[in-house]
């Protein structure tokens with residue numbers, strides 16, 4: 021859905037659901053997911069529908085993911101860092117357990 | 118001028134329940150509510166339907182209520198979101214457990230068997246997520262929880278279906294005797310009725326004061342917070358004694374955390390200001406007791422305006438000064454469970470002048486100066 | 487800066503680091519007022535200047551000169567002596583001006599003698615069928631990653647909606663070498679009639695020439711169609727966009743129908759709000775100095791009512807001047823009259839823009855199975871039926887349907903629910919009112935809350 025205009029920043033290595041993803045310093049987690057072509061980051065607790073980041077400004081909460089074991093974090097507000105473990109969230113798996 | 122058999126002041130669960138039970142007795146009540154039914158304590162409480170840990174004077178009412186809760190759909194045509202998974206009072210130390218044992222034994226002697234002492238193993242069976250350090254507790258197995266707003270609305274709806282009138286957005290501004298009837302002044306004109314029920318919650322002291330029987334009602338605003346949906350991990354409602362905590366997971370996965378820490382309240386403005394330092398204390402308690410909850414997110418917090426009496430039991434019974442007026446207020450942060458039966462008792466009292474169920478010790482005369 | 491390094495009180499706390507917050511904090515700090523600015527984003531700039539200190543988009547033509555104007559504001563704040571904390575989420579503000587803030591997983595309660603809320607705006611909800619599908623985003627979202635991370639839409643991109651920002655983003659995408667398959671313009675034709683009395687003011691405003699140039703730039707490269715319905719279709723992700731003018735395959739649909747004040751924090755602080763019929767949103771009730779109904783709390787910038795980035799900065803300055811005068815009467819401040827004059831000039835073209843880009847009812851008041859509340863997945867039909875059953879307000883609706891009770895706390899359904907109830911009950915949004923909002927205005931983890939320093943907690947507990 022998105023491509024990078026310029027490879028400006030330094031490379032940052034993350035994993036998403038255990039698979040390596042290359043991000044760039046200055047990315048938020050949500051931007052890194054979009055740039056990596058990951059099509060959804062969670063499913064809803066009510067019907068299990070897939071969701072992806074919608075507003076990228078902290079309003080919609082559709083970008084909720086588990087980051088380094090902490091559930092329901094807003095991926096669009098958290099900057100990436102080396103070695104970060106991102107997990108997509110399924111339904112009610114929001115307690116980070 | 119509007120007339121009725123009974124005017125009920127206040128559309129909380131208590132007013133609505135009394136309206137329904139009066140209508141079921143064939144009377145025509147008018148209920149007057151200044152905001153909307155369930156706007157205050159009755160619509161925003163924690164929904165705990167517990168008999169556990171109640172003052173002896175209100176145990177008969179509580180037990181009678183439990184029987185109604187268990188068949189709530191027959192009464193109001195809605196299940197009110199009621200489910201029964203028990204309430205567990207967790208002891209955090211051996212010493213605390215010993216105190217609980219004494220209470221349970223004492224209740225037995227008085228003929229009440231709903232509270233049951235449990236050991237560590239049974240506690241872990243009922244509440245696997247609780248911290249291993251807790252030696253035991255007390256359970257009341259028939260207790261449960263319901264959806265407060267839905268419950269209040271269900272009582273309101275059924276009361277109307279059975280012939281009560283409910284007027285919302287209208288306040289009672291005064292009342293005076295007019296021959297054999299009471300003339301109740303409202304912001305929308307007077308209503309006359311031979312009987313009046315004061316179910317005005319945290320504002321009920323103002324009505325009592327007008328009748329020349331002031332009460333030391335304290336306006337409080339217990340706070341609650343709720344988490345985002347988490348996987349099911351706890352069935353019963355859990356309460357603590359030493360540290361203030363009540364804790365329950367709803368069917369939709371969210372967890373409601375309360376326990377009696379208070380917000381600052383402004384009853385004239387229908388407003389409360391949350392106290393985060395105290396909510397942080399609750400958070401720390403949960404953090405210690407339920408490690409699984411540590412990374413859960415708190416999505417909302419709120420407080421409800423409630424009446425507390427100095428002895429923490431309600432005022433239920435006839436006015437001391439004014440014939441035909443009855444009081445039903447001061448539920449001191451645990452009146453949701455009592456709603457169904459207190460309405461029935463009040464209707465009986467209004468209609469017949471007496472009640473079968475003992476309400477000794479709950480009268481307003483206890484505050485006579 | 488970490489939570490533990492913050493002082494326990496400041497003269498002034500500014501919440502939000504967009505133009506309003508940056509201008510306010512700079513002015514106050516320069517006047518010698520101890521000032522801290524909290525913003526939850528990793529960098530300052532707010533929405534208009536997102537990524538201004540770090541953007542990888544170095545070709546200045548792409549984002550345009552209006553974007554780069556933000557550099558001066560950011561530099562000014564940096565040099566002013568204000569403490570600027572990014573990654574700082576404010577989750578609570580009470581009428582006593584105690585601010586709850588979380589930084590890197592730790593929470594603090596910080597007191598202030600004055601507070602300026604500068605939390606800006608958000609895009610208006612755009613509830614069309616399929617708007618929750620992956621592949622559907624707001625135009626502002628695409629713009630945010632373009633500015634901050636240099637990400638450009640790739641694949642078949644369609645835009646739909648109305649309003650100046652949509653055209654600005656289209657131009658920015660094109661200048662960056664991106665491609666847009668089509669723009670579905672949802673502006674109702676008859677809007678022009680309503681807007682035309684305000685045309686003379688608009689012509690004199692700074693927006694006029696810029697606006698026309700943008701339109702020309704975009705229309706030269708992208709087919710534009712007027713539509714009166716839009717739906718996103720796909721199974722698990724966007725496949726095509728369907729309108730009354732046909733269907734087209736798409737990988738990315740960018741939606742936009744204007745911006746509205748971000749009211750959550752101001753409402754939770756207990757400030758009075760009123761319905762703005764021209765801008766179709768709630769906004770705080772403010773005096774001449776942008777002071778709210780709660781003493782000591784001001785709301786500046788687009789959060790005070792939409793007027794644009796330049797106006798936001800001027801509003802921030804006016805609020806800051808009032809704060810400085812209250813806190814340090816002897817301090818030198820800029821002449822408020824000249825600030826006001828600039829503000830008036832900025833606000834001139836607004837009425838025309840608002841009426842022209844007023845979204846059609848059908849795009850604000852959905853029908854049938856279209857989701858009104860994304861979080862709890864509540865449909866428009868459910869809301870309408872519940873209103874018909876007698877539900878009079880959004881707070882009761884919440885209790886019946888759980889709409890507004892998910893993690894976004896009503897941000898993306900609040901206006902929709904209010905408008906649906908008003909439509910169904912044949913009354914006005916002003917009459918229906920808005921959700922009663924409470925802190926936390928952003929979810930916080932239990933661990934964060936438990937991390938509030940105990941000493942602070944105990945001290946406050948004694949004071950109360």
Ligand SMILES: Cc1cc2nc3c(=O)[nH]c(=O)nc-3n(C[C@H](O)[C@@H](O)[C@H](O)COP(=O)(O)OP(=O)(O)OC[C@H]3O[C@@H](n4cnc5c(N)ncnc54)[C@H](O)[C@@H]3O)c2cc1C
Pocket residue numbers: 077501502503504505506507524525526527531532533534535574575576577604605606607608609625626627629630651654745751786787788789793794795796798799927928
């Ligand atoms: C997505 C989007 C993109 C936009 N792009 C443009 C544009 O390119 N050009 C243009 O002219 N106008 C744009 N606007 C319009 C915008 O409203 C501008 O007029 C301008 O940014 C408003 O400035 P402000 O200072 O009032 O608020 P903003 O710039 O919106 O800044 C508010 C800041 O407050 C922060 N904040 C909010 N809540 C909290 C909280 N609880 N805790 C901590 N921080 C918080 C936000 O992170 C944000 O940085 C855009 C609006 C949106 C919503």
Ligand SMILES: Cc1cc2nc3c(=O)[nH]c(=O)nc-3n(C[C@H](O)[C@H](O)[C@H](O)COP(=O)(O)OP(=O)(O)OC[C@H]3O[C@@H](n4cnc5c(N)ncnc54)[C@H](O)[C@@H]3O)c2cc1C
Pocket residue numbers: 126127128129130131132149150151152153154155156157158159160161162163164165166167287288289290316317318319320321338339340341375420421422423445446447448449450451452453454455
């Ligand atoms: C946060 C919280 C959690 C709680 N948790 C529990 C729990 O888990 N279990 C439990 O059993 N109990 C609980 N409670 C207590 C319970 O909610 C109350 O005891 C009970 O709802 C009281 O009902 P009520 O009808 O007396 O009062 P209210 O619900 O307060 O109703 C009184 C009504 O009277 C109206 N009124 C007042 N004056 C006038 C007037 N002059 N004219 C017209 N109308 C008027 C008010 O607007 C109000 O709606 C909790 C309370 C709170 C606040």
Ligand code: FES
Pocket residue numbers: 050072073074075076077078079080081082083084094095096097
């Ligand atoms: S994408 Fe909307 S909150 Fe992150």
